[in-house]
Amino acid sequence: MQDSEFVRRMRPENFGVYGSRGWQRIHLDLPLLLLLLLCCGAGLFVLYGASGHDRHYVERQGVFMALGLVGMMVAAQFNPRFLVRWAVVPYVIGVLLLVAVEFVGTGAKGAQRWLDLGLFRFQPSEILKIACPLMLASYLGTRHLPPSFRQLAIALVILMVPAVLVGMQPDLGTALLIFSAGFFVVFLAGLEKKYIFGAILALLAVAPPFWMFFLHDYQKTRILTLLDPQADKLGAGWNIIQSTTAIGSGGLQGKGWSQGTQSRLDFLPESHTDFIIAVLAEEFGLVGVLVLLALYLLIVGRGVMISINAQTMFGRLLAGSITLIFFVYVFVNMGMVSGILPVVGVPLPFVSYGGTAIVTLLLGFGMLMSISTEKKRL
Amino acid sequence: MQDSAFKDTHREQRLFLIRIAVAALGVLVLTLVLVVRYYYLQVVRHEDFATQSENNRVHVRPISPTRGLIYDRNGVLLADNKAGFTLSIVVERSPDLDQLLADLDALLNLDDDELRRFQRQIARRKPYEPVPLRINLSEEQQSIVAVNEYRLQGVEITAQLVRHYPHGELLSHVLGYVGRINDRELPTLDPARYSGTYVIGKTGIEKSYEDQLFGEVGYEYVETNARGRVMRLLERIAPDVGKDLHLHLDIRLQQVAWEALGEERGAVVVMDVRSGGVLAMVSKPGFDANLFVTGISSKDYNALLHSDDRPLFDRVTQGQYPPGSTIKPSFGLAALQTGVMTTESTIFDPGFYRLPNNTHKYRDWKKGGHGSKVDLHTAIVQSCDTYFYTAGVKMGIDELHFYGSKFGLGEKTGIDLPSERSGLMPSRDWKRGAKGVTWYPGDTVNTSIGQGFMLATPLQLAVMAARLAARGDMIVPRVVRDVGDDVHQNHVTLGRIKAEDRYWDYVIDAMKDVVHGPRGTAKIINQGLDYSIAGKTGTAQVVGIRQGESYNSAQLSKRNRDHALFVAFAPVEDPEVAIGIIVENGEHGSSTAAPIARTVFDSFMALKTEPQGEQHAGQ
Numbered sequence: 001m002q003d004s005e006f007v008r009r010m011r012p013e014n015f016g017v018y019g020s021r022g023w024q025r026i027h028l029d030l031p032l033l034l035l036l037l038l039c040c041g042a043g044l045f046v047l048y049g050a051s052g053h054d055r056h057y058v059e060r061q062g063v064f065m066a067l068g069l070v071g072m073m074v075a076a077q078f079n080p081r082f083l084v085r086w087a088v089v090p091y092v093i094g095v096l097l098l099v100a101v102e103f104v105g106t107g108a109k110g111a112q113r114w115l116d117l118g119l120f121r122f123q124p125s126e127i128l129k130i131a132c133p134l135m136l137a138s139y140l141g142t143r144h145l146p147p148s149f150r151q152l153a154i155a156l157v158i159l160m161v162p163a164v165l166v167g168m169q170p171d172l173g174t175a176l177l178i179f180s181a182g183f184f185v186v187f188l189a190g191l192e193k194k195y196i197f198g199a200i201l202a203l204l205a206v207a208p209p210f211w212m213f214f215l216h217d218y219q220k221t222r223i224l225t226l227l228d229p230q231a232d233k234l235g236a237g238w239n240i241i242q243s244t245t246a247i248g249s250g251g252l253q254g255k256g257w258s259q260g261t262q263s264r265l266d267f268l269p270e271s272h273t274d275f276i277i278a279v280l281a282e283e284f285g286l287v288g289v290l291v292l293l294a295l296y297l298l299i300v301g302r303g304v305m306i307s308i309n310a311q312t313m314f315g316r317l318l319a320g321s322i323t324l325i326f327f328v329y330v331f332v333n334m335g336m337v338s339g340i341l342p343v344v345g346v347p348l349p350f351v352s353y354g355g356t357a358i359v360t361l362l363l364g365f366g367m368l369m370s371i372s373t374e375k376k377r378l
Numbered sequence: 379m380q381d382s383a384f385k386d387t388h389r390e391q392r393l394f395l396i397r398i399a400v401a402a403l404g405v406l407v408l409t410l411v412l413v414v415r416y417y418y419l420q421v422v423r424h425e426d427f428a429t430q431s432e433n434n435r436v437h438v439r440p441i442s443p444t445r446g447l448i449y450d451r452n453g454v455l456l457a458d459n460k461a462g463f464t465l466s467i468v469v470e471r472s473p474d475l476d477q478l479l480a481d482l483d484a485l486l487n488l489d490d491d492e493l494r495r496f497q498r499q500i501a502r503r504k505p506y507e508p509v510p511l512r513i514n515l516s517e518e519q520q521s522i523v524a525v526n527e528y529r530l531q532g533v534e535i536t537a538q539l540v541r542h543y544p545h546g547e548l549l550s551h552v553l554g555y556v557g558r559i560n561d562r563e564l565p566t567l568d569p570a571r572y573s574g575t576y577v578i579g580k581t582g583i584e585k586s587y588e589d590q591l592f593g594e595v596g597y598e599y600v601e602t603n604a605r606g607r608v609m610r611l612l613e614r615i616a617p618d619v620g621k622d623l624h625l626h627l628d629i630r631l632q633q634v635a636w637e638a639l640g641e642e643r644g645a646v647v648v649m650d651v652r653s654g655g656v657l658a659m660v661s662k663p664g665f666d667a668n669l670f671v672t673g674i675s676s677k678d679y680n681a682l683l684h685s686d687d688r689p690l691f692d693r694v695t696q697g698q699y700p701p702g703s704t705i706k707p708s709f710g711l712a713a714l715q716t717g718v719m720t721t722e723s724t725i726f727d728p729g730f731y732r733l734p735n736n737t738h739k740y741r742d743w744k745k746g747g748h749g750s751k752v753d754l755h756t757a758i759v760q761s762c763d764t765y766f767y768t769a770g771v772k773m774g775i776d777e778l779h780f781y782g783s784k785f786g787l788g789e790k791t792g793i794d795l796p797s798e799r800s801g802l803m804p805s806r807d808w809k810r811g812a813k814g815v816t817w818y819p820g821d822t823v824n825t826s827i828g829q830g831f832m833l834a835t836p837l838q839l840a841v842m843a844a845r846l847a848a849r850g851d852m853i854v855p856r857v858v859r860d861v862g863d864d865v866h867q868n869h870v871t872l873g874r875i876k877a878e879d880r881y882w883d884y885v886i887d888a889m890k891d892v893v894h895g896p897r898g899t900a901k902i903i904n905q906g907l908d909y910s911i912a913g914k915t916g917t918a919q920v921v922g923i924r925q926g927e928s929y930n931s932a933q934l935s936k937r938n939r940d941h942a943l944f945v946a947f948a949p950v951e952d953p954e955v956a957i958g959i960i961v962e963n964g965e966h967g968s969s970t971a972a973p974i975a976r977t978v979f980d981s982f983m984a985l986k987t988e989p990q991g992e993q994h995a996g997q
Binding site for chain 1: 386387390391393394395397398401402405408409411412413415416417419420421423424426427428430431432434435601602603604609
């Protein structure tokens with residue numbers, strides 16, 4: 001194993017060179033980078049308004065974004081072949097930490113999610129949002145596709161172990177994200193249609209017992225609330241009633257930056273974290289929503305392009321999965337806040353306040369850049 | 379090998395391309411779902427949500443208007459508003475209501491009444507509405523709460539005006555009082571008008587003029603956050619202050635009448651003969667109306683309610699007593715006008731009256747009777763029962779009823795006070811309806827001297843005196859003179875009692891001799907009079923006296939003794955003032971009731987000439 005294989009040397013002549021070839025040399029994808037920066041900037045702007053002009057939030061968020069961007073650039077320097085070889089390491093560490101959380105984790109709102117490391121707390125489940133698809137891509141990407149039944153079985157185990165562990169914390173939102181990320185890899189790898197339909201049937205079959213025996217009461221309430229928010233106006237339905245009110249009252253043009261009464265007067269819960277899209281919708285209207293959505297779509301589009309142009313199957317699978325999971329964030333978040341999906345803890349990428357999600361997302365995009373800038377070879 | 383690998387790679391790439399294309403399609407479809415959803419919420423349903431968001435944000439808070447003040451005829455303040463502090467609780471803001479109440483109890487010593495009322499009001503409050511717990515905090519209590527505020531989350535202290543009656547029990551029945559709105563009243567009130575107001579007029583003027591005194595409620599549009607905290611004031615519509623009332627009543631005369639009754643139970647009503655205005659209106663004993671304003675304790679209330687003296691009972695408008703001989707001038711006039719008697723007619727009074735073919739003796743109050751040649755004049759001056767038995771039977775109950783009613787008997791006077799009772803002027807119809815039996819001649823005999831079924835309120839006695847004084851002007855009593863700047867009602871009349879002038883002269887002259895004549899039943903009050911009084915004494919039996927028995931006051935306990943009555947007006951030549959008096963268990967109108975009239979009239983005459991400067995303070 002040569003040095004240049006995993007950390008590419010930064011040659012002095014690469015510095016100070018601009019243009020796409022220059023960016024290529026430092027393994028950054030310029031369009032993606034610009035889109036991400038735009039997204040982060042918009043996110044900070046919305047957050048500043050949503051938090052009631054609290055500089056504290058914006059500064060912390062800015063620091064995390066900077067950290068994430070640095071992390072992204074570092075991640076971009078890794079050769080995809082190195083990632084393939086070492087994918088198992090973050091996966092195993094992540095799973096072990098998840099097990100550790102079960103025993104020594106600290107809880108919030110009745111769920112054990114956090115690991116206290118003294119300096120800071122973090123959620124091991126975040127690691128797996130990347131590690132799980134990485135592991136699966138490295139496993140399936142190096143084999144003949146479409147995967148055989150045996151390979152599928154192994155892939156299923158790789159996928160389900162962290163998903164179930166996270167689901168047990170319980171953190172349905174993250175479990176869903178991890179599962180989706182892994183599933184996208186398997187799907188893109190060419191999972192045969194019979195399995196897809198089979199899986200759908202199996203899901204329908206296990207749904208009722210899952211509902212009865214595995215879902216916590218609060219999770220059931222969230223799903224039921226979706227069907228009829230007015231049933232418990234001041235309880236479970238409150239969030240959805242207030243968020244749809246905020247969105248709807250924004251209209252086409254919005255009430256203006258920092259003029260959202262729903263959020264400013266605290267009717268909207270979690271207004272700077274998971275429900276921040278409601279603030280954006282209230283203050284900037286449908287126009288604002290569509291602009292942000294377009295930004296997200298451009299990022300997704302760029303990700304799809306990268307995945308199509310990737311040099312290896314591993315690269316395609318990983319890039320595709322990272323891109324699609326990014327969209328899942330967007331869809332689940334905007335769907336739940338607008339009342340078409342149950343409320344699960346999924347943040348809005350780069351806009352919701354919260355450091356770990358941003359860092360994780362940007363690390364993923366770092367790998368995407370690493371894949372996009374892999375030297376073309378035959 | 380190389381080939382197959384290449385082919386495989388190609389196939390794999392194609393498969394991947396299809397899959398990523400499917401995924402991309404999925405992304406687009408789901409994006410479309412989001413766009414449709416947001417379009418639906420933000421464009422299609424925008425109006426609904428904009429309204430809902432406004433309703434969330436903007437709250438309307440009523441501002442209760444300042445209640446109008448009440449002044450006497452000379453501008454002396456009778457009902458005032460004083461600044462008071464109310465302690466209320468916003469339940470939504472208290473993390474633990476039971477704990478909060480326990481803490482407040484430790485600090486302020488809450489009583490059961492307060493708590494019960496509070497719990498009842500909590501049940502029907504609107505969200506974030508402050509519910510009053512104690513309306514009149516003392517300064518000391520207020521500072522105790524202020525010091526402990528940090529641990530009394532949800533408690534609000536607001537300054538507001540509280541009704542105050544500076545004259546206390548002197549005016550308790552006339553003014554009435556305001557009190558907390560109760561469960562029975564609530565459904566009858568306009569919720570918009572009365573939100574933000576805790577009290578309403580319960581009795582007296584406070585009740586009958588509630589609408590005018592209340593004013594119009596104002597509103598504050600405020601922006602509140604999700605926890606109900608007011609962030610800023612958006613708009614304010616000031617309330618219209620309630621109208622001030624000026625009464626006909628003269629507090630000085632009220633005071634005189636009050637004191638003249640002394641320790642007795644009873645009622646005195648003084649009326650201005652020309653305007654019908656009530657100059658004084660005393661029902662004794664009274665009570666301190668201020669107790670009711672902020673919620674009387676059940677202990678105090680029960681004490682008042684169950685007292686034998688019945689202080690809460692307004693004798694003036696609700697006390698019904700047999701009017702006795704006080705109705706004699708009215709019935710005398712009726713006898714002349716109907717022609718059953720003339721001014722020259724006389725009867726022989728052996729001390730009793732017997733209906734034809736009947737052995738039952740209807741006794742005269744004077745044993746042995748008033749002798750022969752008793753004419754109407756004598757009959758009024760000496761209160762001869764036998765004369766009126768004779769005249770009454772001759773007229774018949776229908777005429778008695780007709781004239782009695784004209785003088786206001788058996789009918790509500792129409793005074794501007796609530797809960798007035800009508801007394802009773804019996805008739806054939808009434809007896810058939812109420813008792814189910816026909817009218818007997820004996821009933822007419824009893825009615826003709828104001829006994830039997832007859833009942834009258836002290837107010838009706840005064841009205842009867844005023845109508846005599848005004849020579850048939852069927853004047854209606856009024857308590858309130860001006861509402862706000864408008865002269866409200868001055869001289870309300872129902873018409874005239876038709877009788878010839880010489881009959882009025884005759885009867886009034888007889889009434890004058892009741893006081894001024896050497897044999898008048900009220901002659902004891904004529905000493906040193908520099909003006910003239912026309913009057914009529916009366917006695918109302920509390921217990922019936924059987925045939926063959928006689929009334930012996932010594933044997934009767936004080937509470938079973940006769941009520942003493944007196945009606946009068948003055949001056950006779952040009953009447954200005956009329957009075958109706960009843961002293962419960964006072965025995966004789968002449969000795970207990972008549973002197974009260976003299977005192978009040980003396981005072982009235984003196985006050986007429988006295989400058990009113992010093993009393994003008996309230997204006």
